[in-house]
Amino acid sequence: MxxxxxxxxxxxxxxxxxxxxxxxxxxxxAPFMILFLLFSxxxxxxxxxxxFTKWNGAGLPAFAGVDNYVQLFQDPLFLQSxxxxxxxxxxxxxxxxxxxxxxxxxxxYYIKKAKGFYRVVFLFPLLVAPALTAIIISVVxxxxxxxxxxxxxxxxxxxxxxxxxxxxxWIKPLIVLIIVWRWTGYHFILYIAGLQTIPDExxxxxxxxxxxxxxxxxxxxxxLMLPIILVSSITATVGAIQLFDEPYVLxxxxxxxxxxxxxxxxxxxxxxxxxxxxxxxxAQSYVLFAMILAVxxxxxxxxxxxx
Amino acid sequence: xxxxxxxxxxTIVFMIMLIFIFPLIWMFILSTNSQPDVxxxxxxxxxGAELVENFQRLTDQIPFxxxxxxxxxxxxxxxxxxxxxCSLAAYxxxxxxxxxxxxxxxxxxxxxxxxxxxxxxxxxxxxMSWFGWLDTHWPLIIPTAAYPFGVFWMYQFIRQAIPEEIYxxxxxxxxxxxxxxxxxxxxxxxxxxxxLATLSFLNSWQNFQMPLIVLNSTDRFTIPLALTxxxxxxxxxxxxxxLGTSLSVLPVLAAFMLITRHFISGLTNGAVxx
Numbered sequence: 001m002x003x004x005x006x007x008x009x010x011x012x013x014x015x016x017x018x019x020x021x022x023x024x025x026x027x028x029x030a031p032f033m034i035l036f037l038l039f040s041x042x043x044x045x046x047x048x049x050x051x052f053t054k055w056n057g058a059g060l061p062a063f064a065g066v067d068n069y070v071q072l073f074q075d076p077l078f079l080q081s082x083x084x085x086x087x088x089x090x091x092x093x094x095x096x097x098x099x100x101x102x103x104x105x106x107x108x109y110y111i112k113k114a115k116g117f118y119r120v121v122f123l124f125p126l127l128v129a130p131a132l133t134a135i136i137i138s139v140v141x142x143x144x145x146x147x148x149x150x151x152x153x154x155x156x157x158x159x160x161x162x163x164x165x166x167x168x169x170w171i172k173p174l175i176v177l178i179i180v181w182r183w184t185g186y187h188f189i190l191y192i193a194g195l196q197t198i199p200d201e202x203x204x205x206x207x208x209x210x211x212x213x214x215x216x217x218x219x220x221x222x223x224l225m226l227p228i229i230l231v232s233s234i235t236a237t238v239g240a241i242q243l244f245d246e247p248y249v250l251x252x253x254x255x256x257x258x259x260x261x262x263x264x265x266x267x268x269x270x271x272x273x274x275x276x277x278x279x280x281x282x283a284q285s286y287v288l289f290a291m292i293l294a295v296x297x298x299x300x301x302x303x304x305x306x307x
Numbered sequence: 308x309x310x311x312x313x314x315x316x317x318t319i320v321f322m323i324m325l326i327f328i329f330p331l332i333w334m335f336i337l338s339t340n341s342q343p344d345v346x347x348x349x350x351x352x353x354x355g356a357e358l359v360e361n362f363q364r365l366t367d368q369i370p371f372x373x374x375x376x377x378x379x380x381x382x383x384x385x386x387x388x389x390x391x392x393c394s395l396a397a398y399x400x401x402x403x404x405x406x407x408x409x410x411x412x413x414x415x416x417x418x419x420x421x422x423x424x425x426x427x428x429x430x431x432x433x434x435m436s437w438f439g440w441l442d443t444h445w446p447l448i449i450p451t452a453a454y455p456f457g458v459f460w461m462y463q464f465i466r467q468a469i470p471e472e473i474y475x476x477x478x479x480x481x482x483x484x485x486x487x488x489x490x491x492x493x494x495x496x497x498x499x500x501x502x503l504a505t506l507s508f509l510n511s512w513q514n515f516q517m518p519l520i521v522l523n524s525t526d527r528f529t530i531p532l533a534l535t536x537x538x539x540x541x542x543x544x545x546x547x548x549x550l551g552t553s554l555s556v557l558p559v560l561a562a563f564m565l566i567t568r569h570f571i572s573g574l575t576n577g578a579v580x581x
Contacts, residue, residue: 015407018405018406018407019406019407022403022405022406022407024399024402024403024484024485025399025402025403025406025409026399026406027399027485028395028396028398028399028403028484028488029395029396029399029400029412031391031392031395031396031452031453032392032393032395032396032416032453032458033396033412033415033453035392035449035450035452035453036415036419036453036455038434038450039431039434039449039450039451039453040419040422040424040427040450040453041419042427042430042434043427043428043429043430043431043434044422044426044427044430045427046427046430047426047427047428047429047430050429050430057433099323103320103323106316106317106319106320107320109316110312110313110316110317110320111316111317111320118320118324119567119571120563120564120567121324121327121328122324122327123563123570123571124327124328124331124560125327125330125331127509127556127559127560127563128331128513128552128556128559129512129513129514129515129530129531129555130513130515131513131515131531131532131534131535132531132534132552132555132556135534135535135538135548135552136330136331136334136549136552137330138538139333139334139337139545139548139549140329140330140333142545144346144348145345145346145347145348145349145350146350147329147333147350150348150349150350153348153349154349159348181327181330184327185327189571238423241423242423242424242425244425244515244516245515245516245531248515248519249515249535249538252538252539253539265425265516268425268428269516269519269520272428272429272432273432273520278429278433281428281429282429282430285425285426285427285428285429286426288423288425288426289423289425289426292421292423292426293421296421
């Protein structure tokens with residue numbers, strides 16, 4: 001008869017032995033896990049708690065309950081930054097994915113020789129840092145000798161001097177334009193890869209049944225491409241909610257006239273690193289986090305329903 | 308009829324392509340013209356002869372080569388670290404599926420892929436300040452080395468490229484787990500590593516927000532930060548700004564042309580597979 005000592009039941013012993021036998025596993029994942037816990041997990045968890053305090057970095061954070069969140073949703077500027085972000089997210093995603101899809105469709109079905117060439121060229125803007133794409137576009141749209149104003153001037157035979165960058169209306173479309181310019185190539189390549197998996201026989205059969213091209217797109221191409229479109233829309237959405245570089249550089253860190261270009265990411269940056277209101281900034285970052293989480297969960301549901 | 312449709316489609320794609328590359332071409336053109344020409348009307352549409360003068364002003368206004376070196380040095384160290392950390396973790400996950408906790412650690416990686424970096428930005432910044440890392444390059448090199456997508460992707464690659472039997476026979480031969488990683492796994496996953504490397508380097512090269520938050524001295528600025536700073540300080544000197552932008556884009560474009568295949572698979576693999 002054996003007497004089991006406290007704390008070393010056979011099951012536990014077994015687990016310990018397994019852990020010991022797999023020592024290499026823990027050593028292999030250790031560098032990643034340590035860096036991840038230290039620089040991602042810990043900041044995100046502590047950000048949650050920081051959101052319930054008032055703190056400017058000196059002394060200790062003072063507990064403030066939900067004051068930060070109340071303050072945020074009464075702050076017209078914060079609400080405006082949410083509106084701006086949603087506006088820019090919606091239109092940039094719509095136009096990027098739409099244009100990418102049209103391009104991929106045309107290139108895949110109508111262009112044989114230059115396919116590789118287009119795949120390379122449409123990716124060029126992606127190679128330019130977002131901050132630099134903003135600089136380039138601001139030069140293209142500059143007031144006195146920007147390319148756009150110059151072309152319009154020549155067309156209407158007079159000087160056209162629209163101040164795009166100082167316009168409360170145009171700053172958001174400009175930011176949308178930068179995002180579309182930068183990201184269309186990426187989604188274009190995803191869609192080309194997706195279109196190539198659709199067998200030609202499907203179109204052939206539809207043609208025999210007398211379907212027109214639009215019907216074929218609606219009933220064959222789009223349904224089969226839906227999983228990829230979902231993936232690319234979530235990539236675009238998660239990126240757009242965190243939008244920072246483009247509006248920051250385009251408006252020189254100010255948010256533009258009437259804060260029309262102020263994104264949530266920019267407002268968070270201002271709160272944290274210009275006003276040093278760390279508690280409020282942490283609360284802002286959690287509103288942002290919640291939005292991304294919601295999008296991710298909705299997307300996961302949609303994907304699961306499809307498969 | 309079919310041909311007309313085809314030419315129509317080709318023309319549309321070609322026109323859109325021209326619009327897409329126009330800003331880049333114009334950037335090169337402006338960088339070679341003089342300041343009065345560029346701010347006059349109509350602006351130049353052909354390359355000029357002022358490249359050297361523009362370059363002189365660029366390097367007078369900002370320490371361009373130091374900034375360029377900072378970007379290269381940060382990008383390379385960050386990339387090497389990512390390759391090592393992520394492929395080692397991926398090897399662990401691919402080989403030791405029987406290890407206790409394997410499932411949970413792997414879930415953690417999958418969840419980590421979804422986490423937006425902005426969510427923890429405030430405590431992250433405070434951490435950097437506690438470590439005494441503000442105004443140094445460490446925050447741009449070390450924290451991003453834990454790149455969850457990189458682990459996930461290398462894991463898929465290793466599972467595909469390396470059959471289980473290799474591990475078994477290596478164990479029979481008495482090779483240690485780490486020798487297997489270094490001498491068998493790493494050479495076999497080189498294409499995957501190359502694609503991950505291009506992606507990581509590009510991420511680092513284009514990073515703007517993190518350097519903006521942690522760096523203060525112009526001597527430590529990376530390229531995107533240096534050029535936006537130049538725009539703020541000398542906004543009228545468009546040729547110099549465009550030249551700096553061109554010079555920071557050119558090496559990437561050149562490298563991209565050399566490794567298009569790796570690059571495109573690096574961009575699309577994760578998305579299309581999942």
